[in-house]
Amino acid sequence: MELPRPARRDLEVGRFSRTGARSRLRSGPVFHSASAHLPRAHSLTALTLNSTRATSGHALIQHGRAKRAITVIMLRPATRPALAATRQVRQCAARFLSSPASPDTSSSHVNNPSTTPNKTNPTSPPPNSKSSSTSSKGRKPLTAEQREFLSSALRVNQAGELAATLIYTGQTPPLVTRDPSLRPLMKHMYDQEAAHLRTFNDLIYRHRVRPTALYPLWSVMATGLGWGTAMLGKEAAMACTEAVETEIGGHYNAQIRRLLEIVNEWEAEGYEVGAEFRDLLNTLRRIRDEELEHLDHAVEHDAQKAEPHWLLTGVIRAGCRGAIWVSERV
Amino acid sequence: MRPSPITLRRAARQIFFSSSTLRAAAPAPIAGRSLSTTTGSDCTCGNGSGRPRQIQHSQKLQQQQKQQQRSSYHSYDHPSSPASFTPVEESILSAAYLHVPAHGFTSSALAAGARDAGYLDISPTILPEGAFTLIRYHLVKQREGLAARARELFGGEGHVGAYKPGGLSEREIKGRVEALMWERLMGNREVIGRWQEALAIMAQPSYVPPALKELALLSDEILFLAGDSSVDPSWYTKRASLSTIYAAAELFMTNDHSPEFMDTRAFLNRRLREVNEVGGVFRNLREWVGFTATAGVNVLRSKGVRI
Numbered sequence: 001m002e003l004p005r006p007a008r009r010d011l012e013v014g015r016f017s018r019t020g021a022r023s024r025l026r027s028g029p030v031f032h033s034a035s036a037h038l039p040r041a042h043s044l045t046a047l048t049l050n051s052t053r054a055t056s057g058h059a060l061i062q063h064g065r066a067k068r069a070i071t072v073i074m075l076r077p078a079t080r081p082a083l084a085a086t087r088q089v090r091q092c093a094a095r096f097l098s099s100p101a102s103p104d105t106s107s108s109h110v111n112n113p114s115t116t117p118n119k120t121n122p123t124s125p126p127p128n129s130k131s132s133s134t135s136s137k138g139r140k141p142l143t144a145e146q147r148e149f150l151s152s153a154l155r156v157n158q159a160g161e162l163a164a165t166l167i168y169t170g171q172t173p174p175l176v177t178r179d180p181s182l183r184p185l186m187k188h189m190y191d192q193e194a195a196h197l198r199t200f201n202d203l204i205y206r207h208r209v210r211p212t213a214l215y216p217l218w219s220v221m222a223t224g225l226g227w228g229t230a231m232l233g234k235e236a237a238m239a240c241t242e243a244v245e246t247e248i249g250g251h252y253n254a255q256i257r258r259l260l261e262i263v264n265e266w267e268a269e270g271y272e273v274g275a276e277f278r279d280l281l282n283t284l285r286r287i288r289d290e291e292l293e294h295l296d297h298a299v300e301h302d303a304q305k306a307e308p309h310w311l312l313t314g315v316i317r318a319g320c321r322g323a324i325w326v327s328e329r330v
Numbered sequence: 331m332r333p334s335p336i337t338l339r340r341a342a343r344q345i346f347f348s349s350s351t352l353r354a355a356a357p358a359p360i361a362g363r364s365l366s367t368t369t370g371s372d373c374t375c376g377n378g379s380g381r382p383r384q385i386q387h388s389q390k391l392q393q394q395q396k397q398q399q400r401s402s403y404h405s406y407d408h409p410s411s412p413a414s415f416t417p418v419e420e421s422i423l424s425a426a427y428l429h430v431p432a433h434g435f436t437s438s439a440l441a442a443g444a445r446d447a448g449y450l451d452i453s454p455t456i457l458p459e460g461a462f463t464l465i466r467y468h469l470v471k472q473r474e475g476l477a478a479r480a481r482e483l484f485g486g487e488g489h490v491g492a493y494k495p496g497g498l499s500e501r502e503i504k505g506r507v508e509a510l511m512w513e514r515l516m517g518n519r520e521v522i523g524r525w526q527e528a529l530a531i532m533a534q535p536s537y538v539p540p541a542l543k544e545l546a547l548l549s550d551e552i553l554f555l556a557g558d559s560s561v562d563p564s565w566y567t568k569r570a571s572l573s574t575i576y577a578a579a580e581l582f583m584t585n586d587h588s589p590e591f592m593d594t595r596a597f598l599n600r601r602l603r604e605v606n607e608v609g610g611v612f613r614n615l616r617e618w619v620g621f622t623a624t625a626g627v628n629v630l631r632s633k634g635v636r637i
Contacts, residue, residue: 207403
């Protein structure tokens with residue numbers, strides 16, 4: 001069991017280091033070492049996930065202990081059943097997230113997979129809420145900080161989806177000329193990204209959020225990135241998709257986590273939660289899942305065979321993080 | 331017995347604070363005490379004891395509002411409090427606003443308003459920005475009134491957030507922008523004789539940022555109410571050009587003596603048309619560059635270059 005353990009901070013900090021990710025790629029029993037670090041209640045979830053690992057290649061729980069949050073990222077799925085397994089893992093994680101105040105009930109969730117995390121009533125009322133029965137307290141106005149978070153979240157999501165559409169636009173012609181069999185896949189991914197962009201454009205308009213000021217810069221850079229990686233070859237293009245979608249998946253998860261914190265806080269205080277927020281949460285979840293599906297597709301199409309894979313994905317992921325950081329502010 | 335230097339210093343600080351509370355710079359408890367002594371010494375006022383708390387409350391609210399103005403996410407299910415002014419400020423300012431045609435945007439208008447609202451003449455000094463607050467009141471009220479005017483002009487769709495993106499043609503949006511700008515300019519009609527003074531006050535360095543902020547909020551409001559759903563760089567250019575046009579038209583209007591401000595209307599229409607023309611030139615240029623680039627790439631591809 002003492003095979004290469006991922007560094008402990010990888011589990012706690014809430015972000016992969018590159019070496020950690022690679023060592024996990026090599027090592028099989030990630031879950032055993034991961035669950036060794038987890039407190040009892042969390043290891044329940046880890047164990048459930050463990051059973052799916054057999055079919056799913058290397059699904060992994062990233063555990064931020066402070067936030068009680070889980071990010072699930074698929075790395076190197078071996079076969080098609082991996083997708084189903086990922087979905088199962090994601091549902092499990094979402095269920096876990098939906099009741100952060102009482103991790104002990106996660107076992108009942110696991111036994112009863114029909115409960116969806118999107119239902120209005122929390123199946124386990126937080127222990128400290130005496131007022132949860134009086135749910136007719138009305139709706140709480142957003143604080144300045146929450147509004148700030150929501151505007152920057154929508155802004156960065158729009159910028160991200162814009163970049164994604166342009167990356168696929170730039171990648172498609174060179175890729176399809178080399179390998180016409182990729183045409184349906186590229187079209188599928190592009191169509192999904194374009195739909196995401198429309199969703200966020202609508203949201204930004206509806207909620208009167210300022211779009212990012214660096215819009216032209218992101219457009220040029222994204223087109224260049226897409227075209228450039230496609231010129232390097234199919235593997236590089238897929239590695240680019242892999243890197244981008246990994247970052248985006250983690251980014252959406254962070255947003256969902258924060259939104260759930262807000263919603264849970266309201267529920268604990270006995271306030272109503274408007275449909276606007278539930279819709280936003282569901283939209284983000286759906287889009288996150290579709291992005292991770294793109295990640296799966298990229299890995300299925302030899303993303304890991306790109307040379308040098310670590311350099312390409314490392315540079316692109318660092319670039320993504322930088323762009324996200326800037327777009328949240330400007 | 332002579333007071334020690336320390337007590338002297340403390341007394342000096344007290345005096346300093348009691349004068350500066352009137353500019354809302356002092357910590358809240360001291361502000362309350364010093365103001366209560368002011369009001370307590372005057373026996374004509376009825377409920378002097380309740381007011382200091384209101385004033386403290388108003389200072390806190392002001393800070394919150396400043397924070398809220400900065401952020402932009404507009405929620406429909408969880409709206410933030412719509413009040414832009416505290417109840418006290420509102421009562422003083424709304425009464426003072428009626429005195430603007432006679433007294434201008436001045437502290438005498440504020441004092442007259444405070445008297446009308448049942449406060450002391452000195453109470454407008456709680457307004458941190460003095461006469462500028464009255465100007466801001468005008469700007470904010472006119473801006474907030476636009477939503478109702480849009481409802482009247484364009485029917486039920488004027489309800490905020492009811493627009494579907496892409497539901498309106500470019501031409502319709504332009505018409506609506508023009509109509510809303512005209513409505514807003516007409517909002518200045520009552521105070522137009524005093525508006526040059528107001529512009530002068532707004533041009534003072536310390537008031538330029540809040541005045542520009544209001545201008546930006548106004549153009550944002552107009553474009554949103556007109557149903558303009560562009561969320562690309564034109565979001566910025568549209569707001570910038572609209573702000574410029576509005577400021578110019580407002581300046582023009584202060585010197586316009588034509589019946590029903592016909593000249594201002596013509597001025598506004600000319601400026602909007604010019605912006606359309608310039609925008610058209612840029613659009614054409616972009617289209618031409620895009621077309622040439624695509625054609626160039628395609629020619630290279632036809633020559634066998636693998637790009």
